[in-house]
Amino acid sequence: MALLLIGLPIAYWLTFSKWRWKFLIESIVALPLVLPPTVLGFYILVAIGPHSPIGRLYSDVVGQALPFSFQGLLFASILYSMPFAVQPFATAFEQVDRKLIETSWTLGLSKLKTFFKLIMPLSTAGLITGAVLSFAHTLGEFGVVLMVGGNIEGVTRTVSIDIYDEVQALNYAGAAQTALFLLIVSYSILLLIYAMNRKVWAVWPQK
Amino acid sequence: MAAEIAINITKTFPGRTTISAQVSYPLQQATALVLFGPSGSGKTTVIRSIAGLEWPEQGTIRFISRTWLDTRSGIRVSPQERQIGYMPQEYALFPTYTVKGNIAYGLDALSAVDRKKRVEELVDLFQLRGLEEAKPHELSGGQQQRVALARAVAPRPQLLLLDEPLSALDLPTRLQLRGELRSLLKQLALPSIIVTHDWTEALTLGDVVAVMGNGQILQVGPPQEVFTRPRDAEVAQIVGVETVVEGHVIEKAYGLVTVRINGTTLQGLGSDDIGSPVFVCIRAEDVVLEEAGSGTTSARNHLGGKVIDITPHGVMVQVKIDCGFPLVAMITRGAQEELHLEPGSPIVAVIKAGAVHLVPRSV
Numbered sequence: 358m359a360l361l362l363i364g365l366p367i368a369y370w371l372t373f374s375k376w377r378w379k380f381l382i383e384s385i386v387a388l389p390l391v392l393p394p395t396v397l398g399f400y401i402l403v404a405i406g407p408h409s410p411i412g413r414l415y416s417d418v419v420g421q422a423l424p425f426s427f428q429g430l431l432f433a434s435i436l437y438s439m440p441f442a443v444q445p446f447a448t449a450f451e452q453v454d455r456k457l458i459e460t461s462w463t464l465g466l467s468k469l470k471t472f473f474k475l476i477m478p479l480s481t482a483g484l485i486t487g488a489v490l491s492f493a494h495t496l497g498e499f500g501v502v503l504m505v506g507g508n509i510e511g512v513t514r515t516v517s518i519d520i521y522d523e524v525q526a527l528n529y530a531g532a533a534q535t536a537l538f539l540l541i542v543s544y545s546i547l548l549l550i551y552a553m554n555r556k557v558w559a560v561w562p563q564k
Numbered sequence: 565m566a567a568e569i570a571i572n573i574t575k576t577f578p579g580r581t582t583i584s585a586q587v588s589y590p591l592q593q594a595t596a597l598v599l600f601g602p603s604g605s606g607k608t609t610v611i612r613s614i615a616g617l618e619w620p621e622q623g624t625i626r627f628i629s630r631t632w633l634d635t636r637s638g639i640r641v642s643p644q645e646r647q648i649g650y651m652p653q654e655y656a657l658f659p660t661y662t663v664k665g666n667i668a669y670g671l672d673a674l675s676a677v678d679r680k681k682r683v684e685e686l687v688d689l690f691q692l693r694g695l696e697e698a699k700p701h702e703l704s705g706g707q708q709q710r711v712a713l714a715r716a717v718a719p720r721p722q723l724l725l726l727d728e729p730l731s732a733l734d735l736p737t738r739l740q741l742r743g744e745l746r747s748l749l750k751q752l753a754l755p756s757i758i759v760t761h762d763w764t765e766a767l768t769l770g771d772v773v774a775v776m777g778n779g780q781i782l783q784v785g786p787p788q789e790v791f792t793r794p795r796d797a798e799v800a801q802i803v804g805v806e807t808v809v810e811g812h813v814i815e816k817a818y819g820l821v822t823v824r825i826n827g828t829t830l831q832g833l834g835s836d837d838i839g840s841p842v843f844v845c846i847r848a849e850d851v852v853l854e855e856a857g858s859g860t861t862s863a864r865n866h867l868g869g870k871v872i873d874i875t876p877h878g879v880m881v882q883v884k885i886d887c888g889f890p891l892v893a894m895i896t897r898g899a900q901e902e903l904h905l906e907p908g909s910p911i912v913a914v915i916k917a918g919a920v921h922l923v924p925r926s927v
Contacts, residue, residue, distance in 0.1 A: 456656040459617045462643040463650035464670030465719055474669070478660040 367439075368446030368487075369472065390440045401433045434495045442491040449483020450476060486550050493546045569597070569723070569757070573613055573623030573633070583609045583620075583779040589772055591723070591755035596746075598770030598787070599759045601802060606779040607759040608653075611725050614757060615650045616643035627723060649716030649724045649754075654732045655708050657700035663687075663711050664696045670719040686714040689751070705733045706741055713745075717752055724749075724756035730765055742768050743924050750926070763805055767791070767843050767923045777802050788843065792890070797877070806882075806892035807846040810925065813838050820864075821922060828888030831864040832920030843923040848882060850919035851893035855903060856910045864917040867891070871909045874900070887913055 367386065389397055453476050461471040477484065520539070523532035570588035577583075583606040589597055599607045612618035614625060616632065619640065625633040632641045643650075658666050667686050671679045687696060690710040700708060709729065716724060729745060730738045746769055749756055758769050766773050766787060773787045775794075782802070783795045791808040794800035813836045814829070815822035821834040823844055836842055856868060869887025876882075881900050885891045891913055905911070 454656065456652045456654070457658060459615075459643070460650060460652055460656045461658075461669070462617070463615055463646070463648055463725075464715070465644050465647075466670065466672065467644060470672070475658060475660075 365446060368443045368450060369476075373450070386443050387440050389437050394437065397437060398433065401436060405429055405432060438491040438495045441494045442487040445483045445487035445490065446480070449480030449487075452483075453479045482553070485553060489546050489550055493543055568626075568628065569614075569755075570624070570626040571610065571614065573610070573620035573625065575609055575613065575618065575620040580604075581606070581779040585610050585776070585779070585781045587774050587781045587784055589774075589784060593755065594750050594753045595771045596749055596756045596758055596769055598766045598773045599757065599776055599781075600763065600766040600770070600773050601761065601776030603761055605776040605802075607761075607776050608727055610776070610781075611727050611757060611759050614723075615648055615725050616641060616646050617650075647719075647722045649719070649721035651712045651716045651724075651726045651729060653728045655712035657703075657708055657711055657715075659700055662697050662699060663692055663703070666700065666711055667714045667718050669715060673719075682718060686718055690714040690748075704737075706737050709733065709741065709745075713748065717754065721754070724752070724754045726756060726758045728759055728761070730760070731762070745769065746924075746926060763791070763803060764845075764921070764923045767808070767845070768925065775799050775802055791845075804847060805845045805921075806848040806894075807844075807851075807890070809844050809889045811842055811844045813840050813842060813922075820917060823920075823922065825889045828867060830867075830915070830920055831917045832922050833918055834922040836922055836924060841925050843925045845921040845923055846891065846915060846919060848892045848894035850915060851891060852914040853883065853885075853893055853895055853899070853903060853905070854912050854914055856912050863914045865913075865915040865920065867913045867915070869911060869913060871905055871907050871911055873907060874905060885911060885913055 367382075457475060457479070458471055461475050462468070466474060520532050520535045523529075523535065568588060568590045572586045572588075573583070575583045581604075585606065589595075591597065599610060601607050609618055613620050613633070614627075620633070620635070622635050623633065624631065624635070627646075630641070631639050632646055633639060658669060661669065664683055664687070667683050668679055671682060674682060687693060690713065692707070692710060692714065695703065695707060695711075700711070703711065709732070713726075713729075730741060733741060742765060749769070758765075760766055760769070770787045772784065773790045774784045775782045775790055777798055783790055783799045788808050788810070790799070791803050791805055794803055800806070809825050811823040811825040811830070813821055813834075814824045816836070816838050819833060819835065820831055821836055822829055822831050823842060825844055830844060832844070834842075852863070867887040869885045869891070871883055872886050872890075873884040874881055875884075876897070877894070879897060880894050881897055883893045883895060883900070883905060885893060893913060903909075903911070
């Protein structure tokens with residue numbers, strides 16, 4: 358959800374901005390795709406830790422430190438899963454015909470209104486893909502979570518870490534159960550996306 | 565309401581001709597200004613600049629008392645605030661909305677009741693009854709055009725901008741809608757600026773024609789004047805039709821139409837109704853000159869007349885003839901010598917019926 362709110366404006370900007378240094382931001386957004394999760398996790402940990410400005414600001418305002426808390430985990434997850442949301446969004450926006458958008462402007466609709474009344478309905482497929490994909494990815498992530506969240510039962514323990522713990526404890530049956538659960542969930546989500554995309558294309562043949 | 569549009573803009577594209585257009589013209593209530601020129605001449609850039617979708621590096625655009633663009637003082641009015649109706653090429657209907665939804669799209673400011681009333685009004689005016697719930701891809705080209713026009717005029721714009729309104733249609737539909745569009749524009753009583761590369765559309769739709777070539781506006785005037793009295797060779801070449809005269813259809817049979825022009829009659833191909841006013845258009849290359857008194861040919865039109873004027877154009881000479889109406893012919897220098905043509909010589913102009921183009925005009 359949080360990812361959707363942050364990802365949409367970034368994707369919009371990436372698609373429609375004519376700024377010449379746009380590629381800098383583009384590559385930063387895509388960075389988590391190639392970076393080992395532990396590297397990202399390490400930097401996030403340092404960035405939000407009590408010795409950094411962000412971490413200090415947060416603990417001053419909220420009265421609680423970010424690392425090893427659910428909020429910290431959320432923050433890390435957003436950064437880490439960003440490309441999985443932003444890239445499908447941006448691709449979907451790019452496919453919207455510029456002429457439609459311009460016509461909407463001449464009809465008196467602001468850029469924001471055009472976005473909600475025209476661009477969003479035209480890119481439903483991409484939006485769903487992005488949302489679901491990033492959700493699924495967040496569900497399955499491991500490295501970043503371990504680095505930032507620690508492994509506190511009931512607070513920052515995620516499904517994938519749970520599996521790791523079970524294996525460490527030689528509880529293979531428990532691990533298998535959780536792994537199977539994760540496999541089924543991931544597969545169903547992907548199944549849903551692909552099925553939906555096909556249906557969407559059939560209903561609105563583009564051009 | 566007297567209104568004026570004044571445009572003076574420069575826009576460069578890397579690797580292409582610089583667009584540098586100046587035009588100012590009074591736009592009365594229903595004046596249609598046609599921007600006419602070959603593709604690549606910059607027409608679309610000009611109309612997009614007027615719409616606020618393209619930002620020229622330099623210049624000013626004023627409409628009535630409002631300044632839309634003035635690069636020197638940094639005025640840049642957004643397309644949203646210009647109160648225009650814009651119809652892009654290929655119409656750009658919103659695919660996720662129905663016909664009704666498309667028309668109502670720009671009516672956010674109205675209350676639900678008023679919006680519904682306005683949509684109903686436009687559905688009637690543009691003859692879209694029965695199609696209200698259809699999606700754009702279910703419509704024919706002509707219907708799409710009407711929806712796009714209805715959508716553009718729904719918020720009651722001050723100025724209508726149409727970019728190639730007919731070129732997305734197939735030929736028979738285009739011919740049929742040409743006249744229809746003209747009467748719709750008159751009915752709307754809105755000033756409009758129309759871009760086209762088709763000279764027949766320029767003649768039918770335009771009250772004023774601005775000829776564009778190489779990124780510049782070369783000549784502005786009433787269509788007949790611009791077509792028959794091009795300012796220079798460049799305009800003449802763009803226009804391509806030297807003879808444009810007013811006539812009336814007096815007979816119609818088997819796809820052949822007889823028109824009367826000042827007492828002279830001509831036969832041409834067409835299906836215009838008897839009594840309808842038309843422009844009779846003939847290209848100079850299609851006129852054959854022969855000595856007076858020679859035999860019959862297969863051509864339908866033999867017009868006796870007198871040479872008025874001869875002007876050389878490279879290897880060709882342009883001959884102006886009076887045969888009840890002014891007619892321009894283009895022949896080679898050799899032919900001119902053989903026929904001993906000079907001002908005053910009697911001559912017969914021969915024109916095939918297929919070379920007589922009839923374009924509907926409004927009175």
